[in-house]
Amino acid sequence: MSDIAGDPERYDPLSIEPAIAARWAEERVYTLRPGPTEPVPDGAEPYYALTMFPYPSGDLHMGHAEIFTIHDALVRHLRMTGRHVLNPIGWDAFGLPAENAARNRGADPRAWTYANIDEQRATIARLGYSFDWDTVLHTCDPEYYRWTQWLFLELYDAGLAYRREALVNHCPSCDTVLANEQVVDGACERCGTEVSRRPLTQWFFRITDYADELLDGLDDIDWPDRVKNSQRAWIGRSEGAEITFHTADDRDEVVVYTTRPDTIFGATYFVFAPEHPIVTARMAGDADYDAYLATVSRRSDIERQGGKEGYRLPFDMRNPFTGEAIPAFAADYVLMDYGTGAIMAVPVGDQRDFEFARQHDLQIRVIIQPTGADGEPLEPLDADTMTEAYVGPGVMVDSGAYDGLAWDEAKERIIADVASKGLGTAKVNTRLRDWLISRQRSWGAPIPIIHCPSCGEVPVPTDDLPVALPDDLDFQVQGSPLDLHPTWKHDVVCPQCASEQAVRDVDTMDTFVDSSWYFLRYLAPNDDSRPWPVDAAGRWLPVDQYTGGVEHAVLHLLYSRFVVKAMRDRGHVAADEPFQALLNQGQVIMDGAAMSKSKGNLVVPGEVSDTYGADTLRATMLFASAPEDDIDWADVSPTGMHKYLARVWRLTLQQLDREAAGAPALSHQGAATLRRATAEAIVGCSADYEARKYNTAIAKLMTLNNAILDAGRDGSAGPEIREALETLLTMLAPICPFITEELVRRLGHDTSVHDRSWPVADTSLLVDDEVEVVVQVNGKVRGRITVASGADQDTVEAAARAEEAIASHLDGELVKVIHVPDKLLNLVVKA
């Protein structure tokens, strides 16, 4: 090693990486040529690789570095295999943090946002991510949100955007309403504040129109099961029936939704949501009820949890099957916006109804008796002693003509009978609600609607887009700065009647609208004539591989699917789905807990790259675990990885020195061993890259490195070592783009390692003359023998018996022999 120790050129990533990054930026080497709007070159396969664009709330954190590194290794590898890869980046740049910075520190939201973007962009370049900067976009630019507003108008025109009053979630801390998807355990997804309910008139997107397709489409996309399951649970499809009930006085009829029409004979009372229109109509002017309603409607989800309070209404309903009058209640365990907002209550078969009945001392009628798996009767139910509702299979009793039928059969018969009597119909319901997109915030895309006293809501003509934000908003006001701006909302006339009384809608759109279509805008972010080119969208969509965090399982990912389906139905895209494949990276944590500044366990990517270099950071992250698994930074060793890269560096320089000095060639045996190791590394690494198992790919590169080290231990050089080294550098390039770029140039090449083709193994080197076969006796390994490749069972068995260590276990009658050629022989003996 003396020839290395004397080399002045030590591995110093900090001196080479920034210079290489600067050259890449200057020469725009990662700009896609030809670009996304032009035809794909002959023989190249287009591949849209997308990673979730960052929110610019500060510099990049370890989570960004993790996902960008996975994504970049994927992209660089695909390019080397000949794909024509679209790899864009941009910023999800609207949102509340900019507004908070404006309110708290007097910052200009635009300036604050762009300062953060510049910082993140510099870090992205420093870490060597190969994004195409020619397609960069920011959702807060008027050139972008103009088309977000166009999207709104398209949905409005299709009847998919509408305004209505509803009981909506309101976050007092963020001072805005939220979509259902943004409420987690009754609290605001952003800030954790408990949300309350308010009746407000707001804009919605009719995502429920696509509920079935959103559910079914999950079967055809390559996403992690947990994300698909989250979406399935969120959509929450259920099958049942709608059945009409009448009030006992026959003045009103009320439809209920039930999944258990078979239990209708057990419906002993009836419950309305407190806001149900029939109830509010009948109770109008009743001060007591108004007080109840006021209390109940302000309750948050958390306060509602588990409670079974109810209000006995001064009228009864009639059970259409038993004909008897049953008491009617209002209770907030029945939700106005699911089903029909009213239920038939069957305490014997529904746990919530059971609890309510017990609390209010209502009748529990047993109309089903439990049966086992083969229909045999089980312990019968008794209304007086049962402690919980029975939801299992059973046979109907006390149910008129349906007595004796199995429950599932009774369900079908009752649905059929209800239909024939005109009392109802089979019905599918979903839990999914329409997407509430209004936000009482000001750093977002204004909703392009004008409210006119005579014409009502009037869409802004597309030629007048964008409806731009004023740049002199006052963020110190109490309330919405946009609403309270002195002139903005009034500085408009009605597009239909030119009334000067018209005002602009003062709400902005949920930022998830901005991000629901950005992957389309990347195709031509500077095109000011249309939101995206339809022909290019046909070529590039769906996105081949999307990478990003699992926190968007039912937010961004569901909204984007809806938008693409709606745009497809308007003829703007051909694809049914936005993202064909999805990869969720794991979290980067520290000592088992989330990193945070306040805990003092925060590590940031820039810090690691300043110490060890970007290549070390990237390789450390990929080596730590499979992409989808969490990384505990306390368990990983950037030092160890840095040492490995230094070893690659020294090995390359050593080879150059030895070539220059005319070092002796490898022995015949040494050359053969190394060539074989090289071929094995190519086969193994290629499979690992395809499967995105970068951790084992790196392990195989380390193994190849060790083989090169062994081969050159005697001071020899030679073409086999050079070949092995160049192969190693080529396959390491997607993970460590800087050191490989530098070393390949030092090896005398004037083109970039990143423009190389992925290596192909000479598989003839992998064919063996002799193989090692494991010999088992009764399934236990008793020895290993070397035989000619492809040897038959008799030959292998004879060789095995010749081994003393094996033969000594063979006393007894040989009853069976299992032979897996070239791998294993199992001799089964009876003692």
Add this chain to the structure above:
RNA sequence: GCGGGCGUGCUGGAAUCGGUAGACAGAGGCAACUUAAAAUUGCCCGGGCUGACGCCCAUGUGGGUUCGAGUCCCACCGCCCGCACCA
């Protein structure tokens, strides 16, 4: 409560179809080089019995299928994630 996933050395993790458990690393130990340290290079590194060859045990626990199970099936324990008054 319902649905989904995961349990492998001291640690991160390997193990393509059911066929040599622990690849590749980290931490630790020993040695060479060095005045010394760092760096570098080499060796050791699941547990037990044994002087050694070797034998036994071992992939959360207990069963099952199989010539053979980390891998497949059943039950249990533990952990993680999603949904949860959705009729």
